[in-house]
Amino acid sequence: MTAPVCSDCAVRDRALCGALDDVQLGALNRLGRRRRLAAGERFAWAGDESDVCANLLSGILTLTTSSLGGEEQIVGLLYPADFVGRPWATRADFTVTALAPAELCVFPREGFERVLAEHPAMERLLLERTLAALTEARGRMLTLARGSAEARIAGFLLDIAARAGGCSGAPGLPVTFDLPLDRAGIARLLGLTIETVSRRLTRFERDGLVRLPARRAVTILDPDALARLAAG
Amino acid sequence: MTAPVCSDCAVRDRALCGALDDVQLGALNRLGRRRRLAAGERFAWAGDESDVCANLLSGILTLTTSSLGGEEQIVGLLYPADFVGRPWATRADFTVTALAPAELCVFPREGFERVLAEHPAMERLLLERTLAALTEARGRMLTLARGSAEARIAGFLLDIAARAGGCSGAPGLPVTFDLPLDRAGIARLLGLTIETVSRRLTRFERDGLVRLPARRAVTILDPDALARLAAG
DNA sequence: GACCAACTTTGACCGCGGTCAAGGAAGCGG
DNA sequence: CCGCTTCCTTGACCGCGGTCAAAGTTGGTC
Numbered sequence: 416m417t418a419p420v421c422s423d424c425a426v427r428d429r430a431l432c433g434a435l436d437d438v439q440l441g442a443l444n445r446l447g448r449r450r451r452l453a454a455g456e457r458f459a460w461a462g463d464e465s466d467v468c469a470n471l472l473s474g475i476l477t478l479t480t481s482s483l484g485g486e487e488q489i490v491g492l493l494y495p496a497d498f499v500g501r502p503w504a505t506r507a508d509f510t511v512t513a514l515a516p517a518e519l520c521v522f523p524r525e526g527f528e529r530v531l532a533e534h535p536a537m538e539r540l541l542l543e544r545t546l547a548a549l550t551e552a553r554g555r556m557l558t559l560a561r562g563s564a565e566a567r568i569a570g571f572l573l574d575i576a577a578r579a580g581g582c583s584g585a586p587g588l589p590v591t592f593d594l595p596l597d598r599a600g601i602a603r604l605l606g607l608t609i610e611t612v613s614r615r616l617t618r619f620e621r622d623g624l625v626r627l628p629a630r631r632a633v634t635i636l637d638p639d640a641l642a643r644l645a646a647g
Numbered sequence: 648m649t650a651p652v653c654s655d656c657a658v659r660d661r662a663l664c665g666a667l668d669d670v671q672l673g674a675l676n677r678l679g680r681r682r683r684l685a686a687g688e689r690f691a692w693a694g695d696e697s698d699v700c701a702n703l704l705s706g707i708l709t710l711t712t713s714s715l716g717g718e719e720q721i722v723g724l725l726y727p728a729d730f731v732g733r734p735w736a737t738r739a740d741f742t743v744t745a746l747a748p749a750e751l752c753v754f755p756r757e758g759f760e761r762v763l764a765e766h767p768a769m770e771r772l773l774l775e776r777t778l779a780a781l782t783e784a785r786g787r788m789l790t791l792a793r794g795s796a797e798a799r800i801a802g803f804l805l806d807i808a809a810r811a812g813g814c815s816g817a818p819g820l821p822v823t824f825d826l827p828l829d830r831a832g833i834a835r836l837l838g839l840t841i842e843t844v845s846r847r848l849t850r851f852e853r854d855g856l857v858r859l860p861a862r863r864a865v866t867i868l869d870p871d872a873l874a875r876l877a878a879g
Numbered sequence: 880g881a882c883c884a885a886c887t888t889t890g891a892c893c894g895c896g897g898t899c900a901a902g903g904a905a906g907c908g909g
Numbered sequence: 910c911c912g913c914t915t916c917c918t919t920g921a922c923c924g925c926g927g928t929c930a931a932a933g934t935t936g937g938t939c
Contacts, residue, residue, distance in 0.1 A: 480789045483878040488792055490785035501778055508782045535767055542774045545781055546733050550740045552784040553722035557712045559792040560720055560838025564926065598887065606792025611926055613888055630886075630935070646715040796896065830917065843896055845918055862905075862916075 419449050424520070429496035430470040431544075434537040443530055447520045452476075452513035458499065465507040466524045468500025474517025475595045478509040479603070489604040491552065492595070494578070498541065502528050514595055559606050562647055567605040568615045570645035572625065576635050589626075591634040651681050656752070661728035662702040663776075666768040675762055679752045684708075684745035690731065697739040698756045700732025706749025707827045710741040711835070721836040723784065724827070726810070730776065734760050746827055791838050794879055799837040800847045802877035804857065808867050821858075823866040 421432060421440045432440060452458060452474065459465050461480055471493050478491035490509060493499060499511060502524060522530075531538045558567055579592040596604065601612045619625045624641055626634040635641065653659060653672045664672060684690060684706065691697050693712055703725050710723040722741060725731060731743060734756060754762075763770045790799055811824035828836065833844045851857045856873055858866040867873065 478785065480786060482789060482793060486793060488789040490788045501782070503775055504778070509785065532767075532771075535764075535770075538767075538770065538774065539764075542770065542777065543735055545774065545777045546736070549777055549781045549784060550733070552781060552788065553710065553741065554712060556722045556784065556788060556791055557714060557720040559788055561714060561718060597885095608927060609887080610889085610928085614926090617888070829915095840897055841917080842898085842919085846896090849918070 420444060421447075425472055426470060426496040430520075431498055431537055431540050432470065434540045435534060439534060442533075443522070446522050446526045446530065448522075450519045450521050452517045452519065454513055454515050456513050458511040458513070458519065459507040459509070461507055461510045463507055464505060465500065466505070467521050468498065468502060468524050468527050469519040469521040471495050471497045471499055472518040472520055475514040476517060477512050477514055477600075477604075479512065480509055487603050488606060489600070491548070492604070498544065500524065502531060502541075514600065562645075564605075564607050564611050564615055566645050566647045567607065568601070568612060568619070569624075569641040571601065571605060572619075572633060572635065573638065573641055573645060576633075576638070589634050589636050590638075591628070591632060593631045594633060597631070652676060653679075657704055658702060658728040662752075663730055663769050663772050664702065666772045667766060671766060674765075675754070678754050678758045678762065680754075682751045682753050684749045684751065686745055686747050688745050690743040690745070690751065691739040691741070693739055693742040695739055696737060697732065698737070699753050700730065700734060700756050700759050701751040701753040703727050703729045703731055704750040704752055707746040708749060709744050709746055709832075709836075711744065712741055719835050720838065721832070723780070724836070730773065732756065734763060734773075746832065794877075796837075796839050796843045796847055798877050798879045799839065800833070800844060800851070801856075801873040803833065803837060804851075804865060804867065805870065805873055805877060808865075808870070821866050821868050822870075823860070823864060825863045826865060829863070 421427060421444045422437060424430075424432070427433065432443060435443065447470075449472075450458075450469075458469070458476065459467075473495050476493040476497075476499065477489045478493065479487045479489050481487045487510075492514075493511075499519065501508060531541065558570060562570070575594060576590050576592055579595075594601070598609045598612050601607075602609045605612070616625070616627060619641075620627050624635075624637045626636060628634060653664060653676045654669060656662075656664070659665065664675060667675065679702075681704075682690075682701075690701070690708065691699075705727050708725040708729075708731065709721045710725065711719045711721050713719045719742075724746075725743075731751065733740060763773065790802060794802070807826060808822050808824055811827075826833070830841045830844050833839075834841045837844070848857070848859060851873075852859050856867075856869045858868060860866065
């Protein structure tokens with residue numbers, strides 16, 4: 416197996432590296448190491464020392480915190496091309512777990528910081544992404560603090576649909592996609608229990624808003640009604 | 648009245664400007680304009696065009712979103728030296744409101760972006776602050792999604808105490824401070840109702856955890872017990 | 880197919896916190 | 910001091926969603 420090179424990278428133009436040209440990418444190429452994670456495997460632990468960061472190449476990761484009671488709350492999902500970790504921080508803020516088999520391009524944190532300092536365009540891109548992530552996180556606070564279980568789940572389905580199935584099909588046609596999370600995962604993301612998630616999904620199906628052809632599969636039948644519910 | 652100059656600024660070393668030396672500060676000095684806000688006055692409206700950003704010099708601001716139902720959720724508090732606005736974004740993500748009379752140092756957004764580009768140290772500082780704000784926002788998601796009313800209010804009191812009264816007194820001695828928010832504000836911050844906030848505070852007082860000598864005043868009598876409640 | 884583990888659904892019950900309503904306390908201008 | 914507004918407290922009630930418990934499904938292995 417030949418060493419992977421950045422020019423072949425699946426996320427070459429979408430990750431932070433998109434800010435660099437092929438020549439500049441050479442330094443990162445020498446710095447980065449590919450790493451695969453199995454489903455359920457963890458890349459970092461909240462509170463632990465961490466001296467790496469990474470680009471996510473494929474798969475989906477979760478960011479979680481846990482209360483002292485032991486219950487985990489998913490505070491963010493990471494998709495391919497997203498950046499993992501926090502430069503200039505010596506310990507990880509959140510636990511990073513692979514939901515599905517994932518591949519990362521891992522950098523030593525300090526080396527990555529040096530690359531950032533040498534390439535303002537890349538640092539700028541990271542800043543813009545961080546600002547966007549902050550806005551998204553704050554937006555989700557509204558849902559978590561106020562939204563009913565119904566509103567949270569309706570919004571979640573639309574989010575996933577937009578990301579997973581948004582590319583396929585004409586508007587108006589039912590969209591079908593696979594959920595990246597099982598019921599327990601949805602519950603941890605939305606601050607609910609497994610039972611409530613299950614009940615609301617079943618009711619959505621009874622009411623003709625969605626179909627649930629398989630455990631992980633969802634077909635959106637009435638996105639407008641879901642959007643109305645999501646708005647509370 | 649003489650034009651205010653940066654070297655006199657109350658937050659000279661704590662705001663983003665702290666990354667610049669006195670000479671570099673000249674450019675910002677010409678760019679910035681002081682602006683006062685009365686309590687309740689708004690600086691930006693969520694969704695509206697916005698071509699300014701600012702440093703907060705004094706007072707406290709809230710960031711809010713509102714659901715379609717009209718109820719506002721406070722997603723963040725801004726204190727003196729904090730940065731307001733989002734460079735490279737043409738519309739405001741959140742409504743910015745002064746809780747108390749406030750003073751801002753306002754910059755045209757595009758001019759500020761140019762200063763950022765010219766002074767990497769300042770852009771770096773903004774990036775680090777944004778990363779920290781993101782971590783804080785995600786941390787608050789746990790509280791909002793899972794915490795009981797009791798836990799949220801206990802945590803809120805400790806947060807405010809740490810910021811407002813942390814400087815005074817030896818550990819172990821009761822700390823007294825003024826809440827920056829009225830009951831309605833606390834409710835909007837914590838995702839609760841006025842009545843619930845009032846009831847829990849009253850119960851905390853009955854149980855000897857705090858004293859409430861005036862509407863806005865709080866004395867923390869048993870911080871350890873509050874911390875235990877906040878942890879859930 | 881038989882078996883088993885993991886996941887999901889469904890039901891019964893109940894407590895927390897929201898809602899509605901009324902009454903008190905503080906601040907303020909006359 | 911009065912009257913008014915705003916803010917806060919307290920009470921009664923109830924619905925949503927959590928908890929506990931028990932089936933029912935799915936998928937994988939032998």
